[in-house]
Amino acid sequence: MKKLVKVILVIGLSVPILTACWNQKELTDLAFVMALGIDRGEDDLYHVSFQLVNPGNVSAGQSGGGQGLPIAVYKSTGRTMTEAARNATKEVSRRLYYAHTNVVVVSEEVARDRTQLLNLLDAFARDPEFRTTTEILIARDSSAEEIVTTLTILDKLPVTKITKEIKTTEAMKGENFSISIDDLIDGIVGSGKEPILNGYRLIGKQEEARKASNLTRTTTEAFLGADGLAVIKDGALIDWIESKKARGVLWVLDKVKSTDITLKWKGKKNALSIVPIRSKTKVSTIFNQGKPVINIKVENEGWISEANTAINLMDPKTIEKIEKLTEKAVKKEVQTSIKEAKRLKCDIFGFGDVVHKANPGIWKNLEKDWNNYFADLEVNVKVESYVRREGVRTNPFWSDINK
Amino acid sequence: MSILSKMLKNKQKKRQDDNYRQKQDPQKPEDLPILRDYQENISHLKEEVGNSSDVNVREFRIGAHKGALVYIDGLANMISVADYILETLMEAEVPDEPVDIFQFMLEKTMALGSVKTITNWNQVFDTLFSGDTVIFLQGFNKAISGETKGWEKRAISEPSTQLSIRGPKDSFTETLRTNTALIRRRIKSPNLRVDAMKIGTISQTDIAIMYIKGIANEKIVGEVKERLERINIDAIQGSGYIEQLIEDQSWTTFPTTYHSERPDVVTSHLLEGRIAIVVDGTPFTVTVPALFIQFFQAPDDYYSRFDISTGIRMLRILSFLIAVIGPSVYIAATTFHQEMIPTTMAIAIASQRENVPFPAFVEALIMEVTFEILREAGLRLPRAVGQAVSIVGALVIGQAAVQAGFVSPVMVIVVSITAIANFSTPVFAMAIAARLIRFVLMGLATMLGFYGIMLGLMFMTIHLCSLRSFGIPYMMPLAPFNIRNQQDAFVRFPIWAMKNRPMFISKGNMKRSGDHQKPGPPKQTENPSQNGEE
Numbered sequence: 001m002k003k004l005v006k007v008i009l010v011i012g013l014s015v016p017i018l019t020a021c022w023n024q025k026e027l028t029d030l031a032f033v034m035a036l037g038i039d040r041g042e043d044d045l046y047h048v049s050f051q052l053v054n055p056g057n058v059s060a061g062q063s064g065g066g067q068g069l070p071i072a073v074y075k076s077t078g079r080t081m082t083e084a085a086r087n088a089t090k091e092v093s094r095r096l097y098y099a100h101t102n103v104v105v106v107s108e109e110v111a112r113d114r115t116q117l118l119n120l121l122d123a124f125a126r127d128p129e130f131r132t133t134t135e136i137l138i139a140r141d142s143s144a145e146e147i148v149t150t151l152t153i154l155d156k157l158p159v160t161k162i163t164k165e166i167k168t169t170e171a172m173k174g175e176n177f178s179i180s181i182d183d184l185i186d187g188i189v190g191s192g193k194e195p196i197l198n199g200y201r202l203i204g205k206q207e208e209a210r211k212a213s214n215l216t217r218t219t220t221e222a223f224l225g226a227d228g229l230a231v232i233k234d235g236a237l238i239d240w241i242e243s244k245k246a247r248g249v250l251w252v253l254d255k256v257k258s259t260d261i262t263l264k265w266k267g268k269k270n271a272l273s274i275v276p277i278r279s280k281t282k283v284s285t286i287f288n289q290g291k292p293v294i295n296i297k298v299e300n301e302g303w304i305s306e307a308n309t310a311i312n313l314m315d316p317k318t319i320e321k322i323e324k325l326t327e328k329a330v331k332k333e334v335q336t337s338i339k340e341a342k343r344l345k346c347d348i349f350g351f352g353d354v355v356h357k358a359n360p361g362i363w364k365n366l367e368k369d370w371n372n373y374f375a376d377l378e379v380n381v382k383v384e385s386y387v388r389r390e391g392v393r394t395n396p397f398w399s400d401i402n403k
Numbered sequence: 404m405s406i407l408s409k410m411l412k413n414k415q416k417k418r419q420d421d422n423y424r425q426k427q428d429p430q431k432p433e434d435l436p437i438l439r440d441y442q443e444n445i446s447h448l449k450e451e452v453g454n455s456s457d458v459n460v461r462e463f464r465i466g467a468h469k470g471a472l473v474y475i476d477g478l479a480n481m482i483s484v485a486d487y488i489l490e491t492l493m494e495a496e497v498p499d500e501p502v503d504i505f506q507f508m509l510e511k512t513m514a515l516g517s518v519k520t521i522t523n524w525n526q527v528f529d530t531l532f533s534g535d536t537v538i539f540l541q542g543f544n545k546a547i548s549g550e551t552k553g554w555e556k557r558a559i560s561e562p563s564t565q566l567s568i569r570g571p572k573d574s575f576t577e578t579l580r581t582n583t584a585l586i587r588r589r590i591k592s593p594n595l596r597v598d599a600m601k602i603g604t605i606s607q608t609d610i611a612i613m614y615i616k617g618i619a620n621e622k623i624v625g626e627v628k629e630r631l632e633r634i635n636i637d638a639i640q641g642s643g644y645i646e647q648l649i650e651d652q653s654w655t656t657f658p659t660t661y662h663s664e665r666p667d668v669v670t671s672h673l674l675e676g677r678i679a680i681v682v683d684g685t686p687f688t689v690t691v692p693a694l695f696i697q698f699f700q701a702p703d704d705y706y707s708r709f710d711i712s713t714g715i716r717m718l719r720i721l722s723f724l725i726a727v728i729g730p731s732v733y734i735a736a737t738t739f740h741q742e743m744i745p746t747t748m749a750i751a752i753a754s755q756r757e758n759v760p761f762p763a764f765v766e767a768l769i770m771e772v773t774f775e776i777l778r779e780a781g782l783r784l785p786r787a788v789g790q791a792v793s794i795v796g797a798l799v800i801g802q803a804a805v806q807a808g809f810v811s812p813v814m815v816i817v818v819s820i821t822a823i824a825n826f827s828t829p830v831f832a833m834a835i836a837a838r839l840i841r842f843v844l845m846g847l848a849t850m851l852g853f854y855g856i857m858l859g860l861m862f863m864t865i866h867l868c869s870l871r872s873f874g875i876p877y878m879m880p881l882a883p884f885n886i887r888n889q890q891d892a893f894v895r896f897p898i899w900a901m902k903n904r905p906m907f908i909s910k911g912n913m914k915r916s917g918d919h920q921k922p923g924p925p926k927q928t929e930n931p932s933q934n935g936e937e
Contacts, residue, residue, distance in 0.1 A: 011858075024738050024852070026762050027753045032746075055754035099742030100749060129742065160747075 031094035034071065034159040035103040037139075037148030038081075038120060040110045045077040046120075048084040049145040050096065051159065058156050069212055070156045073149045081123035098129040102159045104136045104181065105144040105200065111230065111237035118188070118235045124181050132182040135163055138230045138237065140199040147200055150209040150224055153217075162224065166198060169226060174256035175246040176226040188235050191367050192352025196249065199228040199240060233346045233371070241340055241348075248337025251298055251330060252349045254281035261302075263325045265309050273306035274326050274387065283351065285358045291378075292355045292362065298330055298383045307396040314394055319387050326385040334381050347374040435524045437546055441539040444546075445471055448527070458531075463489070465512070466497030468504050470540040478534035480553020487514040488536060488549055505543050517550035529607070556581070562664050564831065569706035574664045579609045579683035585666040586613060586681075590673065594618070600631060602645070606638035609683040610645070613669075618676045620910035623873050627678050627691060641685035649691070651871045656839045658832035659872040661693035668702055676909025692872035692908055694879050696892050698833035699723065709897040716895060722824035726837040727863075729821035730767045731848035731856050733813070737763045739852030755811040764849035766810050770818045771842070773799070778822075875907050897921075 037049035050073065057068045074091050078084030088096060104124065110116045124130050139147045148158075155161035163178075170177040176198045187195025202209060204222035214220050229241045229249060241249060250256045256279045265271035279300035285292045304313065304322070312318050341348050352370045356363040366373050438444050445460055452458050457476045462469070474484055491512045497504070509518060521527060522545045527537055534552035559581065562574035575582045583597055598612040610631065614624050630649040639645060646660045647653070661677075663669055664686045669679050672690040680689040699719050704712040736744055737752060744752065759766055777796040781789050804810045821841070828834035840863060847855030870877035880888030888905050890896040899920035903913050 024849075025741070027737050027741060027749075027756050028759070030741060030753070032750065032753070034746075053750055053753075055750050056757045058750050058754060097741065100746045102746065131742075157750075 025095065025097075029094055030097040031092055032100045033096050033098050034101060034157060035105065035148050035162075036101060037073075037105045037107075037144035037146075038110055039107045039143045039145055040113070040116060041077060043077070045079055046081065046084050046110075046116075047075060047077050047145070048081070048088070049148045050074045050076070050088055050092070051148045052092065052096075053157065069151065069215075071151070071158065073145075073210075075145065081120055098127060099131065101130060101134055102163050104134055105139050105147045106136065107139050107144040108141075108230075108237065110144075111138050111197075111232070114234065114236040117232075117237075121181065121185055121188075125185060132185070133180045135166065136179060136181050136184055136197060137162070137200040138197050140201045140227055140240075142202040142206065146202050146206055146209060147224060150202055150222060151212070151214050152224065153215055153220055158224070162200070165224075166226060170255065171257050172259070173247075174250045174259040175243050176229070177250060177253075177255045184232070187232065190353070191370060192347070192354075192356050192363075193350035194346045194348050194371070195232045196241070196348050197230040197232060197237075198226055199230050201225055201227040231341075231344055231346050231348055233344070238346065239344050241337065245333075245337050245340050248333040248335070249341070249348060251279075251281060251334050252283065252296060252337065254279075254283075256281075256300075260305070261326055261329050263322070263329060265311060265325075268309045271307070271309040272304060272311075272322060272325075274302050274322065274385075275305040276300040276302035276326075276385070277388075278302075283349070283354050285351070285354050287359060287362065288378075290362060292351075292358070292366075294351050294354065294377060294379045296334065296379065296381045298334065298381070299386075300326075300330070300384075301386045301388050302326070303388055304390040307390070308398065310396070310398040310401070312395060312399065313390045322387050323385045326387070327383040330383045330385065331381050334383070338379050338381075342375045342377075345371045345375045347371055351377065351379075437522055437524065437527070437539070437544050439542055439544050441469065441471055441541045444539045445473075447524075448473060451524075451528075461489070463492055465492055465495060465508065466504065468497075468541055470538060472536055472538045473531060474536040474551060475531055475534065478532070478554045479536055479551040480534075483515065483551040483553060484536055488512070488538070488551070505540055505545070505547075508538070508540070509547055513547065513549050515549040515551065519548045521546050521548050532607070533609075559585070565663060565665050565668070565702070565829065567665070567702045567706070570665070570702045571667050573666060575666060575681075575686040575688055577684050577686060579611060579681055582666075582681045582686075582688060583611050583613065586670055586673070586679070589666060589670040590615065595673070598628070600628075602631065602634050603636060603638045606640075608639040610639070611681040613673060613679040613681060615673050615676070617912050618674065618904065618909050619678055620676060620908060622910075623692065623875075623908070624678055626873055627680070631680070639682060639684075642680065642682040642687045642689045643685075645680055645682055646689055651873065655866065655870060656836040657695070657867065657870060657877070658698065658830070658836065659693055659870060659877060661690045661697055661830070662687045662832070663690065663830075664688070665702060671702075671705070675904050692875040694872065694875065695867060695870075695877050696879075696881065698828065698830045700891065700895075701829040704895050705898070709895050712895040713893075717893065719827055719829065720893065722827040723833070723837055726821055726825035726828070726834070727840050728844055728856060728860070729824065730771060730817055730841060731844040731859075732853075733817045734763045734767055734845060735848040735852040735856055738849070752811070752813050755813055758808045759811050760809070764845065766814050767817070767845060768842075770804075770810055770814050771821075771845070773804075774818055774822055775838070879907065880905070 032053045032055070033050050034053050035051035037051070039047040039049070041047045052072045052074065054068060054070055054072055058070045074088055076084050076088035076091065078087050085096060106117065106120070110120070124134070125132055137147070150158055152158045152161040155164065166176055166178050169175065179195070179197055184195050184197065187193055201224070202222055203225050204220065206222060208214050208221035214222060228243055229246045230237050231239050231241060247256065247259060256276070258275060258277050258279075261274045261276070262270055263272040263274060279298065281299075282297045284295050284297075286295065287293070307313065338349070347370060351374060352363070352367070355366065435447075438447070448458070448460075458473065459476050460471055460473050462471045464470075472484070472488060491514050492508070495512045497507070509520065519530070521530065521537070526548070527546060530548040531537055534554055536549050536551045538547040538549070540546070556578045557576045559573045559576055561572045573585065575585060587595060587597075592615065594616040596614055596616050600610045600612065601607050602610050612624070612627060612631070627649070631645070634645070634648045636644070636648070642662055646662065650659045652659060661672070669688050669690055673679055677690045677692065680691070682689070699716055701715075701719070704716060737756070741749055756763075761769070777792065781792050781796070784792055801815060805812050805815060825834050825837055828837065840859075844856055844859045847859045849855075851858065868876070868878050868882045876883060879885065880892055885906060887903060890901045890903070891905070899916065899922070902916055902918075904915055906913075
C-alpha cells in the first residue's frame with residue numbers, strides 16, 4: 001500500500017516539474033502568424049505587421065472555403081519586438097502563434113540601421129516558439145508592410161509563394177537563395193564571412209496589392225518578386241548586388257545547381273543557351289610568402305538547351321569550343337561579383353573562413369582588418385565546363401535552312 | 404503494488420481452504436450403492452430426478468429375469484438403444500442351465516463398443532447424463548452401462564472468428580470428442596496425451612487437457628492441472644470461465660491465455676509445447692502459456708512465404724500501435740504541439756475545427772464512444788436489423804455530424820483509421836485490450852500532451868513486462884530478450900530456419916527440424932547425363 005502511494009506521489013509531484021509542454025491550447029484559439037513585416041516609423045518605434053492566416057478561407061473544405069481573403073494583417077508598434085507582439089494582442093482575438101512563421105520581412109530602412117537590425121534578432125533566436133529556420137528578406141523600394149499585405153494568385157498563402165519561389169529560383173536560376181535567421185546571425189557574429197540577404201520587391205500598383213480584386217485577375221496589378229542580394233556589413237545593410245551580378249556570388253558560394261548561360265556563336269548574339277545541371281565549386285587557399293591567395297574552381301556539367309544558329313553539334317570539336325565559351329562566361333560572372341564585393345570591402349564569400357581553416361596562425365593577424373585586406377586579395381578563378389548532351393535533337397534546324 | 408499481491412495471496416489461501424472443505428462436503432448426491440431390487444432402484448432414480456420428462460425407463464424381461472433400462476431422451480441415440488440393446492435382449496436365448504445372468508447380458512446382449520459395470524449412484528447419474536444407457540437387473544446390486552451417446556450436434560463448419568485464406572477450413576464444435584478428434588487427426592503420435600477432467604459441481608463439464616509428452620514442459624502441465632483442480636464453481640459455461648479462473652493475473656487488460664476455434668492453430672501450439680484445454684460445450688479451445696507476440700501471429704503467417712508474412716506481421720503490430728495511440732496523438736498534436744504539424748496541414752486542420760464547439764478531447768471522446776456504441780449494437784443485433792444500424796451509423800458519424808459542425812472531418816478520419824487498425828489484430832482478446840487502453844491514453848494526452856502519451860506507454864510496457872503466463876514472462880522473447888526465439892517474433896523466419904521450439908515453453912525435445920532444410924536445385928553432379936537417365 002505504502003509503495004503504491006509513493007509511486008503515485010512521485011508521478012503526481014513530477015508533473016508540475018516536467019511541464020515543458022504544459023501549455024494546452026486549442027487550435028481554434030490560435031492565430032497562426034505566417035509572416036512578420038518590420039518597418040520603422042517616424043516615432044522611432046518598430047511598426048510590426050502580423051500576417052495572420054484565416055484558416056477557413058485557405059483550405060477548400062466542405063464548409064465552403066475561399067469566400068474571404070486567406071490572410072488578415074494586423075499592425076502594432078513597440079520599442080522592442082516583444083512589446084510590439086504584446087501590443088498586438090489588444091487587437092487580435094486569438095493568441096498569436098509563431099511556430100509556423102515562415103517569413104520575416106525587414107524594411108530597408110531598418111536594415112540600414114545597425115542597432116535597429118541587431119535589436120530584432122535576439123527576440124527571434126530566443127523565443128521557443130519561433131523557428132530560426134525562418135526565411136528573412138529585405139523589402140526593396142517598398143515597406144515591409146506592403147510586402148506582407150500583398151495577396152498572391154496561384155498560391156493562396158503569400159508566404160507559401162515566397163518560400164517556394166525562393167527555393168525554386170535557387171534550384172533553377174541561381175540568383176537568390178534561401179537564407180534563414182540562423183544564417184544571418186551566424187554571418188553577423190563570425191568575422192570570416194559577411195551575410196547576404198534576399199531582396200524582395202513589390203512590382204506594380206501598390207494600392208491594388210492588398211485588395212481581393214487583385215486575386216480575380218489572371219495578370220495581377222501587383223505582385224511580389226525576388227530582386228538582388230543585400231550585403232550586410234557590421235550588422236547593417238550597406239549596398240545591393242543587383243540580380244545580374246548576383247549569380248557570380250552564388251557560383252562562389254556553391255549554391256548554383258542549375259541556371260542558364262547565353263553565349264555568342266561566330267558573331268551571332270544569343271545563339272546558344274547552355275543549362276548546367278550539376279555544378280560544384282571548391283574554394284581553397286595557398287600561401288604565397290605568408291600572403292593568402294584564393295583559388296576558386298568551378299566545375300559544371302550541362303546540356304545545350306538552345307542552338308539558334310547553324311552549328312554542327314555532331315562535331316566533338318564544336319562541343320569543346322562551346323565548353324570553352326561557357327567557362328569564359330562563368331569566369332567573367334565570378335570575377336565581376338568578386339570585384340563588386342571588393343569594391344564594397346565586404347567578404348561575402350567566406351574567404352576569411354577558408355584562410356582561417358587553412359592557417360589559423362596567419363588568420364589571427366588578418367582577422368581584425370580582414371575586410372580591408374579582402375579588397376586587395378589575390379583571387380584566381382578556374383572554371384571547367386562540360387557539355388554532356390544536346391537535348392533530343394542533334395543539329396538544329398538552322399543547319400538545314402542554309403542548305 | 405504489494406497490497407494487490409497480498410490480497411491475491413490471501414484469496415488464494417482462502418480458495419485452497421474452500422477447496423479442502425468442499426472435498427470433505429461434496430454437493431453431489433450421496434454415494435449410495437445400487438440396491439438389489441430393480442423396482443426400488445427405479446423409484447430411487449425417479450425420486451432423485453423428480454418427474455423429469457426426458458428420463459425414459461423401459462422395463463423388460465430376459466428369460467426369467469426382470470429388469471429395466473434407463474436413458475435420457477435426446478442425449479442417447481434411440482437407434483443404438485433400440486437395435487443394439489433392446490433387440491438383442493429380447494432375441495437372446497437364455498440357456499437352460501443356471502447362469503450368471505448379469506455376466507451373460509454383459510457378454511452376449513450388449514452390441515455396443517463400450518460397456519461397463521457400475522455399482523453406485525454417482526456413476527449412474529454420470530453415465531446417464533452423458534447419454535449412456537443404464538440397465539438395472541432384478542437381484543443384482545450393480546448395473547450395466549452401455550455407451551449410447553448420440554445427441555444432436557452441430558456439424559464441423561468454417562471458423563467464424565478467425566478466418567484464414569490458405570489454412571484449413573474446419574473449426575471446433577461444441578462437442579468435446581469432436582474437438583479432441585480434430586486435434587488427434589492432425590497429430591498421429593502416441594505422445595499426444597488427452598487427460599480428462601470434470602469441472603463444475605453441478606454442470607460436471609467434461610474437460611480435456613491435451614499436450615505432447617516429451618515436448619511440453621511437465622512442470623507447466625502439472626501447474627495447469629493443479630490450477631484446474633483448484634476450480635470450485637457450480638458450472639462451466641465455456642472456455643472463458645476456465646480462462647478467468649486459471650490466469651496468472653486478473654488485474655490486466657491483456658490476455659494471458661490464448662483461445663482459438665481453429666484446430667490448426669491449437670495443433671501448432673501443441674507442437675510448440677503449449678497445453679490445450681478443450682472444454683465441452685464451446686468451440687473455443689484455450690491454450691497456455693500465451694505470450695504477447697503470439698496474439699499478432701495469424702495462421703496465414705505460416706501458410707504464406709516468410710517475406711510476405713513478416714511484412715504483414717509488421718503491419719499488424721503497426722496497426723495495434725495506431726489502435727492504441729491514434730486518437731491520443733491527434734489530441735496531443737492539436738492541443739499541445741501545433742508546431743509539429745506541417746504548416747499546410749495545421750492550417751487545414753484548423754480550418755476544419757474552426758466551427759467545432761468542443762475542445763479536441765471532448766470531440767474525440769464523443770466520436771470514439773459513438774463508434775464503440777455502434778460496434779456493440781452491431782454485434783448484438785439480429786442480422787436483419789444490423790444492416791440498418793450500420794447505415795444509420797455511417798450517416799450519423801460520417802456525414803451528419805460533420806455537416807452539423809459537431810465534429811471535424813479529421814476526427815472522423817482518425818476514428819475510422821483507429822477502428823480499422825483495431826480490427827486487424829488477429830485475436831479479439833488483444834484487440835479489446837487496445838480499445839480500453841486507448842481511452843486512458845486519450846485522457847493522458849489531454850492533460851500532458853505527448854509527455855502524457857509517453858508516460859502511459861511506459862507504464863503499459865512496464866506492466867506488460869511484469870506479466871507472466873504460467874510462469875513464462877509475457878514479453879518473451881523481447882523482454883527478456885532471447886536471440887534464438889526471434890525466429891517467430893517480429894520477423895517470421897523461413898520455415899527451414901525455424902529449427903527450434905520456443906524456449907521455456909517447450910522442454911526436452913527442442914529440435915523442430917533437421918539440418919540443411921533449405922530447399923534449392925540439386926547440386927550439379929559430375930555426369931549430368933547419367934542423372935537424366937535415372
